[in-house]
Amino acid sequence: xxxxxxxxxxxxxxxxxxxxxxxxxxxxxxxxxxxxxxxxxxxxxxxxxxxxxxxxxxxxxxxxxxxxxxxxxxxxxxxxxxxxxxxxxxxxxxxxxxxxxxxxxxxxxxxxxxxxxxxxxxxxxxxxxxxxxxxxxxxxxxxxxxxxxxxxxxxxxxxxxxxxxxxxxxxxxxxxxxxxxxxxxxxxxxxxxxxxxxxxxxxxxxxxxxxxxxxxxxxxxxxxxxxxxxxxxxxxxxxxxxxxxxxxxxxxxxxxxxxxxxxxxxxxxxxxxxxxxxxxxxxxxxxxxxxxxxxxxxxxxxxxxxxxxx
Amino acid sequence: xxxxxxxxxxxxxxxxxxxxxxxxxxxxxxxxxxxxxxxxxxxxxxxxxxxxxxxxxxxxxxxxxxxxxxxxxxxxxxxxxxxxxxxxxxxxxxxxxxxxxxxxxxxxxxxxxxxxxxxxxxxxxxxxxxxxxxxxxxxxxxxxxxxxxxxxxxxxxxxxxxxxxxxxxxxxxxxxxxxxxxxxxxxxxxxxxxxxxxxxxxxxxxxxxxxxxxxxxxxxxxxxxxxxxxxxxxxxxxxxxxxxxxxxxxxxxxxxxxxxxxxxxxxxxxxxxxxxxxxxxxxxxxxxx
Numbered sequence: 001x002x003x004x005x006x007x008x009x010x011x012x013x014x015x016x017x018x019x020x021x022x023x024x025x026x027x028x029x030x031x032x033x034x035x036x037x038x039x040x041x042x043x044x045x046x047x048x049x050x051x052x053x054x055x056x057x058x059x060x061x062x063x064x065x066x067x068x069x070x071x072x073x074x075x076x077x078x079x080x081x082x083x084x085x086x087x088x089x090x091x092x093x094x095x096x097x098x099x100x101x102x103x104x105x106x107x108x109x110x111x112x113x114x115x116x117x118x119x120x121x122x123x124x125x126x127x128x129x130x131x132x133x134x135x136x137x138x139x140x141x142x143x144x145x146x147x148x149x150x151x152x153x154x155x156x157x158x159x160x161x162x163x164x165x166x167x168x169x170x171x172x173x174x175x176x177x178x179x180x181x182x183x184x185x186x187x188x189x190x191x192x193x194x195x196x197x198x199x200x201x202x203x204x205x206x207x208x209x210x211x212x213x214x215x216x217x218x219x220x221x222x223x224x225x226x227x228x229x230x231x232x233x234x235x236x237x238x239x240x241x242x243x244x245x246x247x248x249x250x251x252x253x254x255x256x257x258x259x260x261x262x263x264x265x266x267x268x269x270x271x272x273x274x275x276x277x278x279x280x281x282x283x284x285x286x287x288x289x290x291x292x293x294x295x296x297x298x299x300x301x302x303x304x305x306x307x308x309x310x
Numbered sequence: 311x312x313x314x315x316x317x318x319x320x321x322x323x324x325x326x327x328x329x330x331x332x333x334x335x336x337x338x339x340x341x342x343x344x345x346x347x348x349x350x351x352x353x354x355x356x357x358x359x360x361x362x363x364x365x366x367x368x369x370x371x372x373x374x375x376x377x378x379x380x381x382x383x384x385x386x387x388x389x390x391x392x393x394x395x396x397x398x399x400x401x402x403x404x405x406x407x408x409x410x411x412x413x414x415x416x417x418x419x420x421x422x423x424x425x426x427x428x429x430x431x432x433x434x435x436x437x438x439x440x441x442x443x444x445x446x447x448x449x450x451x452x453x454x455x456x457x458x459x460x461x462x463x464x465x466x467x468x469x470x471x472x473x474x475x476x477x478x479x480x481x482x483x484x485x486x487x488x489x490x491x492x493x494x495x496x497x498x499x500x501x502x503x504x505x506x507x508x509x510x511x512x513x514x515x516x517x518x519x520x521x522x523x524x525x526x527x528x529x530x531x532x533x534x535x536x537x538x539x540x541x542x543x544x545x546x547x548x549x550x551x552x553x554x555x556x557x558x559x560x561x562x563x564x565x566x567x568x569x570x571x572x573x574x575x576x577x578x579x580x581x582x583x584x585x586x587x588x589x590x591x592x593x594x595x596x597x598x599x
Contacts, residue, residue, distance in 0.1 A: 023493075035406040110337065123338060126345060137348075137577070139556070143559060175341065231431070232430075232431025
């Protein structure tokens, strides 16, 4: 008897339940598709870069591409050695790191260890504004303000030089280093600091020998992410650092980064489908692989070496 | 322990401490000084050219007659289209990841993938947009192709911000809704989303302000630099403020540099307005709850 009542209850509920389940199921499906878009984006990037580069590598050997020291796809004497572009990118990455890593870490230490709540409240939004300024604006800044200063200090420097690009990219990535490192520093528990003070350390000793080492994985991850960002930076270096691919270690010469080369080709009249045009995919592939590896490395460091306190 | 040789050198250590503190302070100030110099420099260069005429005229080869009407309208179109593509996709993906995704390898892959996409250089998105939207889908060099490209670019940021907002909704609200017999979607629609919306909107507006400052991907998809008419449909060719700035800044003449500065002031004002909107919106919605 009881069983039959229960059965009838279930039976009378079947229709709305079925309908509900259908609605719920389809919503689940639609939302899943939204999530899938991001996977398709990655797949799209990889497929586009690899298929278009494959056409390029049918005509230019990979060895020549990766070891050649001359890059001149637009000249009659075509050379496809990517090393000069890599050289340009590395000079910018090196120069901007020299500026952004110490200054970013210094300001992270100040904000996390020394600054009062009031100072922190005022400084952090300013850093966020700095991080939100479009890169083309930094390019203008480099060209019209930093370059003239460099040319006064080092007469004979050209309008386009690596130093100007490196300095401005350095300024651009300071907020990233500062904010990510500060997160890492403030995650170090009070007890570690208290223990160091307890055995007679001064504040600077606590900071440099306890807090920074304890948060080293987070700081290192922020450094790698910032360098990766410098490598991918495009507009500022296109405007300030020039369009001359060359092997050099001098900051005062005009250079060309991988990103600036891609912009140069897409601004020009190079016809689609030619070998010259395909170079941007090969260069883009190298750029993508380098930045991807650095991002993965940074994630790996955070995951592997994160000190678990608690 | 030969304690008699121990010297605490306290004075020297304190001095080091003071030097270190001021070095760190200097590093903090450096970034802010740079920000101030940049803003002052741009404003002083550009102020002379800023006028109503500058805002309402089309680009010209003669600096005195040049304006940014087509660039402003292009930027507004770009903003609207990018928002209407990236907002539903990003929020949808965030809801899926936070509320629906089963704990398996594919969900973890989705999450890792989003983190990695956030680190891909913007110019690589430009290469993708050029090949997929401009050529394969046949959008040509239109506002739509640009907006689709920028949407993919900001999608990871929208997703991550929305996820954080959704995650912050207290468990008790969800359990209360379930307890009253709500289905999962009813619970999300009526409890989670209203509470998470301020955070989601703030994240979306901030990511849009990143999108309208982007230059490289739009140059890649071939946004023309000389456009003397406003876009009339998603399929129109277009220019945007950052591209106009790049175009003027890359010319050798000083007058064009000042025009670029004037356009930068306009762009920064738009960005500032968007950020202010994000903050106001957040405060207002928070009050209503």
